[in-house]
Amino acid sequence: MEETKLTSKQFLNELTAKHYDGALQAKAEGKPVAWAVSISPQELFETLDMHVVYPENHAAAIGARKEAMKFIDHAEGIGYSADICSYARINMAYTDIPHAEAQDIPLPDVVLCSANICTTVMKWWENLAKKLRVPLVFIDTPFNHTYEVPDHAVEYLRGQFESAIKQLEDFSGKRFDFDKLGEVMKLSNATCQWWKAATDLAQFTPSPLNGFDMFNYMAIMVCMRGNADGHKLFKLWYEELLAKKEAGLGPWSSAEEKYRIMWDGIACWPHLSTTFKTLKKYGINMVTSTYPESWNVRYETNDLTGMARAYTVNYANRNLDFGTDYLKKLVDQFNLDGVLYHSNRSCKLMDFRQYEVRRRVEAMTGIPTTMFDGDQTDPRSFSEAQYETRVQGLVEMMDKRKAAGR
Amino acid sequence: MFLGIDIGSSSSKVALMNDKKELVATAVVNKGTGTDGVHSALEQAFLKAGITKEDVQFSVVTGYGRVTYKDADKQITELTCHAKGVAYLIPGARTIVDIGGQDAKVIKLNEKGEMINFGMNEKCAAGTGRFLEVMARVLGCGLGDLSDLAQKSDKTVSISSVCTVFAESEVISQLATGETPANVARGAHVSVSKRVAGMCNRVGVEPTVVMTGGVALNADMVRCLSNELSSPVTAAPNCQAVGAIGASVAAYETFMARREQ
Ligand code: SF4
Numbered sequence: 183m184e185e186t187k188l189t190s191k192q193f194l195n196e197l198t199a200k201h202y203d204g205a206l207q208a209k210a211e212g213k214p215v216a217w218a219v220s221i222s223p224q225e226l227f228e229t230l231d232m233h234v235v236y237p238e239n240h241a242a243a244i245g246a247r248k249e250a251m252k253f254i255d256h257a258e259g260i261g262y263s264a265d266i267c268s269y270a271r272i273n274m275a276y277t278d279i280p281h282a283e284a285q286d287i288p289l290p291d292v293v294l295c296s297a298n299i300c301t302t303v304m305k306w307w308e309n310l311a312k313k314l315r316v317p318l319v320f321i322d323t324p325f326n327h328t329y330e331v332p333d334h335a336v337e338y339l340r341g342q343f344e345s346a347i348k349q350l351e352d353f354s355g356k357r358f359d360f361d362k363l364g365e366v367m368k369l370s371n372a373t374c375q376w377w378k379a380a381t382d383l384a385q386f387t388p389s390p391l392n393g394f395d396m397f398n399y400m401a402i403m404v405c406m407r408g409n410a411d412g413h414k415l416f417k418l419w420y421e422e423l424l425a426k427k428e429a430g431l432g433p434w435s436s437a438e439e440k441y442r443i444m445w446d447g448i449a450c451w452p453h454l455s456t457t458f459k460t461l462k463k464y465g466i467n468m469v470t471s472t473y474p475e476s477w478n479v480r481y482e483t484n485d486l487t488g489m490a491r492a493y494t495v496n497y498a499n500r501n502l503d504f505g506t507d508y509l510k511k512l513v514d515q516f517n518l519d520g521v522l523y524h525s526n527r528s529c530k531l532m533d534f535r536q537y538e539v540r541r542r543v544e545a546m547t548g549i550p551t552t553m554f555d556g557d558q559t560d561p562r563s564f565s566e567a568q569y570e571t572r573v574q575g576l577v578e579m580m581d582k583r584k585a586a587g588r
Numbered sequence: 589m590f591l592g593i594d595i596g597s598s599s600s601k602v603a604l605m606n607d608k609k610e611l612v613a614t615a616v617v618n619k620g621t622g623t624d625g626v627h628s629a630l631e632q633a634f635l636k637a638g639i640t641k642e643d644v645q646f647s648v649v650t651g652y653g654r655v656t657y658k659d660a661d662k663q664i665t666e667l668t669c670h671a672k673g674v675a676y677l678i679p680g681a682r683t684i685v686d687i688g689g690q691d692a693k694v695i696k697l698n699e700k701g702e703m704i705n706f707g708m709n710e711k712c713a714a715g716t717g718r719f720l721e722v723m724a725r726v727l728g729c730g731l732g733d734l735s736d737l738a739q740k741s742d743k744t745v746s747i748s749s750v751c752t753v754f755a756e757s758e759v760i761s762q763l764a765t766g767e768t769p770a771n772v773a774r775g776a777h778v779s780v781s782k783r784v785a786g787m788c789n790r791v792g793v794e795p796t797v798v799m800t801g802g803v804a805l806n807a808d809m810v811r812c813l814s815n816e817l818s819s820p821v822t823a824a825p826n827c828q829a830v831g832a833i834g835a836s837v838a839a840y841e842t843f844m845a846r847r848e849q
Contacts, residue, residue: 537790550705567652568691568708575667575706582702 190399190419197402197411201235202285208233209288214354217310218294219303220404221476223321223493226347227294228366228408230354234294235287237273239401244272245451245559247284254560267528268560270306277313292316292353294346298323299498300531319349323494329503331495339490367483370408374478376416377403381474383423385516388432388439390423393468394458397449403477433467440465441580444512446472446539447524447532452561453569460570461522464577470516472497472508502535506542513547519580522573523553527563550579589637590843591644592835593626593660594669595653598689598717599802600625601832602633605840607645613637614829620689621653646843648835652690664838666831667695667706672841673834674798675701677824682794685784685813685821686830687803689717692784694791707791715783717803719752723776726759727769731802738773738808745775755779777812785816797821800830 188196209215213233218224220238227234244250250272256279257271258264264271276282280289293316295307304320311318321342324335347358377399384391399419406412432439443461445468450457461468476496481488497508512518521543523536540551552572557563589612594601598620604612615632619625634640649660650669657663666686674681675697684695692715696705709715724731745767749755759772780803788797797819803809804827814821824830 541790544705552706567655570655571652571665571667572708574665575703578665578668579703579705582704 188418190415190422193415193418194399194402197406197415200411201402201405202287205233205235205288206286214291215288216292216294217290219296219299219307221298221479221493221496221498222294222296223343223346223489224405224408225363225366225370225489226343226350226358228370229359229363230350230356232350232354234405235290236404237276237287238269239404240276240282240285240287241269241272241559242401242449242451243284244276244282245561246454247282248452248561249283250452250559250561253279253282264560265527267300267302267306267530268557269528270302272559273306274309274313277310289314290316292319294319294321296321296323296493298493298496300529302531317349317353319346319353321346323499326494326500326504329501331491331500335494336487336491339494340487343486343490364484366408367481367489369410369413371480371483373403373407373413373416374480376413376420377407378474378478378480380416380420380423381470383420383427384469386427387442387517388430389442389467389469390426390431390433391469392433393445393470394449394454396471396473397454400473400477407477407479434462437462438465439467441519441577442467442469442517443520443522443576444468444470444509444516444518445522445524446509446536447526448529448558450524450526450556450564451559453556453564453566456566457556457569460566460573464573466520466573466577468522469518470512472512475508498531502538505535505539506546509539509543510546513543513549518549519583520549520576521551522576523551525553525555527555527557527560529558548583550576550583552576552579589639589643589645590836590839591647591660592669592832592837592839593630593647593649593651593657594666594829594831594835595621595626595649595651595657596666596688596831597621597652599828600629600653601651601829602626602629603829603832603836604633604637604639605833605836607840609837609840611833611836614826614832616828621651621656626653626657646839648839648842650831650835650838661839662842664835667693668703669831669834669838670800671695671697671701671703671834672837673830673832674800674824676833676837677826677830678796678798678822681796681798681822683788683791683797684800685788685797686800687715687717687780687784688801692716692787694784694788696791696794705791707787709783709787715780715787717801719755719780720776720803720806720809722752722756723759723773726756726763727773729769729773732805734773734776735806735808737770738777739770741768741770741774743771743774744778745771747772747775747779750783774808774812777806777809778816780809781812781816784813788817793817793819795819798824800824800827802828 216234253272253275257275479492481492590605592603613633613636615629617625617629647660654663692709804823
């Protein structure tokens with residue numbers, strides 16, 4: 183069959199188009215469309231066959247297409263401070279200027295907020311609901327201040343899921359089908375397993391995975407991990423990477439992997455190519471980040487409590503000690519030579535802990551690290567010359583360490 | 589002869605080293621990347637050393653303008669070059685504070701004088717030489733006069749804005765309400781010191797702390813930083829040329845290592 187010849191990259195592009203076309207089509211046919219936060223319990227939405235679009239994905243696409251400033255200027259003009267997350271600024275502006283060269287999305291009829299990544303999304307989604315006069319389904323997920331996630335937090339989140347189901351039933355006028363939920367859960371877990379297996383292949387040296395691809399594939403993990411297409415994509419991606427690994431191939435055909443680093447934080451979408459090429463020029467492959475695990479949302483099928491746990495254990499929702507240990511583990515597992523921290527002006531949640539995590543991980547592992555200033559979508563916070571100097575400084579330190587045989 | 593070139597945002601520096609690893613000449617020209625500053629600096633240094641371009645066996649370029657400069661054999665970051673320069677000039681130094689035109693950096697060295705960590709200013713010009721330039725302009729004095737002026741102060745005016753532009757208007761209004769220029773100058777030094785000290789603390793300060801870059805010529809600034817860090821701070825000799833000196837050390841070392849192979 184023709185289809186089996188598709189590469190995962192082609193399939194990824196197809197699915198992205200299908201995802202957005204589906205939502206636009208639904209809207210055109212008068213069916214309701216939702217907007218949701220990235221790490222949302224999409225299982226609930228899939229079960230109800232809802233059309234869901236993810237503003238963070240969309241804003242990232244706008245950033246990568248270098249058209250963020252049109253939206254950012256508008257948002258700041260209507261009073262959103264430059265200190266607010268640029269995804270939020272872009273998305274709020276999009277509600278007034280609903281057209282982007284990168285991609286159009288339909289405006290929502292309901293907004294779904296899962297607050298397991300930060301507190302910014304709470305206000306952002308509240309503002310969306312208020313401005314667009316649509317219902318808000320709010321899934322409160324308190325931050326885990328203790329190292330382990332306490333049972334009461336899991337129980338609480340399960341309660342939040344139950345009430346969200348009720349609200350979604352009322353909104354859609356459909357009965358929530360728990361048998362179908364079981365199916366979706368099964369598929370979602372399987373997709374996550376392929377995603378994790380694929381990204382874990384980067385543990386081999388050289389890594390068959392070019393880490394920047396992870397940034398791109400991730401968009402589909404956000405929006406399609408609970409359906410057959412998503413499942414197929416990540417299985418295919420895994421198979422391709424496995425074949426590469428078995429052939430002894432590294433991340434790129436035109437250069438060799440000389441250093442293996444972790445990238446902490448979100449991509450710098452408006453400067454994606456600069457940030458990538460500068461690393462590649464020195465033979466640096468970004469082999470991992472905190473993302474492989476953030477979308478490895480795994481639990482026992484038919485266990486709503488387990489699912490609740492899976493949606494509160496993500497890195498962004500965990501305390502400093504956990505974050506530190508987690509990064510330390512990545513340094514060992516992925517045999518890292520260094521860490522590059524993206525001090526992302528947008529994301530207070532990630533930045534606040536970054537200095538201390540960096541200090542501790544350095545002390546625990548001895549590997550060199552550096553930090554650069556940027557922003558996930560606001561192009562103004564990044565300086566190419568500063569980035570280059572920091573990256574080159576990192577290379578010089580990694581060389582020293584290699585020369586000393588560590 | 590071994591040549592080190594440091595092309596910064598507002599000045600160009602050159603150093604020449606002979607094959608006994610002795611410093612032969614340095615030159616500093618206050619014109620940075622994108623100007624003919626580097627050529628003037630090269631000419632001056634060659635003249636002082638009594639050599640021509642042909643006598644250079646190996647050259648290393650560093651600094652903000654290193655990426656676009658095509659005539660050197662190798663390019664290295666100013667981080668490593670400052671580390672090498674300081675290790676050459678002041679053996680045993682463990683922390684370097686370099687305040688340049690548009691960035692400030694703190695470099696931590698190991699016992700062998702190798703860079704093991706660094707921090708650089710974030711987001712903006714606060715805590716850099718540019719901040720002091722703006723302050724000098726408001727105070728109506730030259731950058732070189734700030735130190736003498738501040739030493740006449742009888743108190744420190746606090747400058748609360750981190751932003752250089754806001755700090756400028758803050759200082760203007762302080763002068764308007766009768767603060768003396770001397771006290772404001774001291775305030776500017778304390779403000780930069782606080783920013784830089786924050787960066788030092790993130791990297792971890794170990795003595796000896798050495799200050800490099802043109803700002804190290806400002807004795808009052810060196811003293812303010814020492815106060816903030818609660819640690820003695822030494823101004824590097826030939827402080828503006830430290831990066832270029834480090835680059836010449838790197839040129840010497842690279843050449844010797846290649847010859848051994
Ligand atoms: S980038 Fe940070 S602040 Fe913005 S939505 Fe994501 S987690 Fe929240």
